Amino acid sequence: MRVLVAPDKFKGSVSARIVADRIADGLAAAGIESTRLPLADGGDGSIDAAVAAKFTRYPVTVAGATGAPHYSGIAVRNGTAVIEVASTCGMATLPRGIPSPLDASSLGMGQAINQALRQQPRRLVLALGGSASTDGGMGMLAALGYLFYDINGRQFRACGRTLERVHFIDTTRAVNMTGVEIILACDVTNPLLGPIGAAAVYGPQKGARSETVGRLDAGLTSFVEAFVRSGHPHARAVANSPGAGSAGGIGFAALMLGAQMVSGADFFLDLLDFEGHLSESDLVITGEGSIDDQTGQGKLLTVLARRAHPVPVIAVAGRCTIPRDKWSTAGLESVHVLGDFTKGDTATDPALTGKVLTHIGHLIGREQAAAAGARSRGR
Numbered sequence: 114m115r116v117l118v119a120p121d122k123f124k125g126s127v128s129a130r131i132v133a134d135r136i137a138d139g140l141a142a143a144g145i146e147s148t149r150l151p152l153a154d155g156g157d158g159s160i161d162a163a164v165a166a167k168f169t170r171y172p173v174t175v176a177g178a179t180g181a182p183h184y185s186g187i188a189v190r191n192g193t194a195v196i197e198v199a200s201t202c203g204m205a206t207l208p209r210g211i212p213s214p215l216d217a218s219s220l221g222m223g224q225a226i227n228q229a230l231r232q233q234p235r236r237l238v239l240a241l242g243g244s245a246s247t248d249g250g251m252g253m254l255a256a257l258g259y260l261f262y263d264i265n266g267r268q269f270r271a272c273g274r275t276l277e278r279v280h281f282i283d284t285t286r287a288v289n290m291t292g293v294e295i296i297l298a299c300d301v302t303n304p305l306l307g308p309i310g311a312a313a314v315y316g317p318q319k320g321a322r323s324e325t326v327g328r329l330d331a332g333l334t335s336f337v338e339a340f341v342r343s344g345h346p347h348a349r350a351v352a353n354s355p356g357a358g359s360a361g362g363i364g365f366a367a368l369m370l371g372a373q374m375v376s377g378a379d380f381f382l383d384l385l386d387f388e389g390h391l392s393e394s395d396l397v398i399t400g401e402g403s404i405d406d407q408t409g410q411g412k413l414l415t416v417l418a419r420r421a422h423p424v425p426v427i428a429v430a431g432r433c434t435i436p437r438d439k440w441s442t443a444g445l446e447s448v449h450v451l452g453d454f455t456k457g458d459t460a461t462d463p464a465l466t467g468k469v470l471t472h473i474g475h476l477i478g479r480e481q482a483a484a485a486g487a488r489s490r491g492r
């Protein structure tokens with residue numbers, strides 16, 4: 114029995130690496146060896162997943178969501194550099210975790226890109242999940258040499274609050290990224306503006322109330338018009354394109370830089386050589402914090418199950434709202450839910466999550482060993 118343990122993170126609780134380790138511990142206790150492949154889909158945890166796939170982590174110091182400097186990291190291998198929003202200027206970098214929908218900025222992402230460029234990569238992979246800002250990527254662009262002026266020719270701090278002040282954009286001093294392929298690893302398809310745009314859909318998740326959402330959307334609209342006014346007429350079309358609204362509009366800014374958007378799930382499965390590991394496996398155990406209606410909409414578990422077929426896939430989840438009779442439709446042989454094994458709240462208790470994951474790994478291991486024994490006796 115050759116088992117591939119390839120989970121995503123349990124968001125807010127434990128990393129994909131810990132999930133893989135604890136499940137593998139349980140399998141080992143049942144006498145089953147496994148290969149561990151922590152996954153990511155372009156959200157937070159992408160750097161850790163890349164490092165687990167033998168990328169080299171480089172420490173960087175960048176501005177957090179509200180400007181305070183902090184340590185983060187990028188991952189580099191064979192001309193590819195991975196940079197993620199979450200650990201540079203995402204929600205996790207907010208002081209005391211308090212949202213700041215107007216003052217949060219994507220500056221740290223641009224600073225991390227600058228430091229990644231020192232490694233002379235041929236390809237930049239931008240992982241956009243977990244953002245704290247809705248600044249249209251203005252902060253990121255500012256770090257890359259874009260200059261923003263108000264109607265009186267004055268510069269100002271780049272953040273959601275100041276979007277509405279942008280009148281003219283000077284790109285003459287922008288960092289030269291000629292010859293560098295930019296990939297947006299993201300499964301968000303929202304445009305930048307309007308009722309399904311960055312502010313309306315994701316602003317409330319970042320602490321924006323209705324009046325703030327309206328202000329941010331108006332600011333993003335003004336930001337796009339400033340690009341048009343500054344000699345970039347294609348900005349309107351870019352703002353309307355799928356994915357421009359990802360990460361509070363960082364998607365828009367990256368697309369203006371010439372980025373290509375790809376499925377985060379598919380891209381990271383390729384990057385981490387999922388097929389290569391799968392070819393040596395009889396069973397895949399995957400997992401994530403929540404398996405729900407969104408899982409089937411191009412999310413990592415569904416993409417993994419599709420690509421794993423006909424190798425069976427077992428999932429482990431913090432919660433699962435998909436009824437049992439729909440598991441096979443999602444490509445899952447079975448689903449083990451943490452809450453079925455404890456009365457505690459695993460979402461807020463990483464140690465308990467680890468213990469339950471190990472227990473489930475042991476349970477799966479015993480089931481697989483028993484099934485293998487039955488097949489052997491049948492011969």
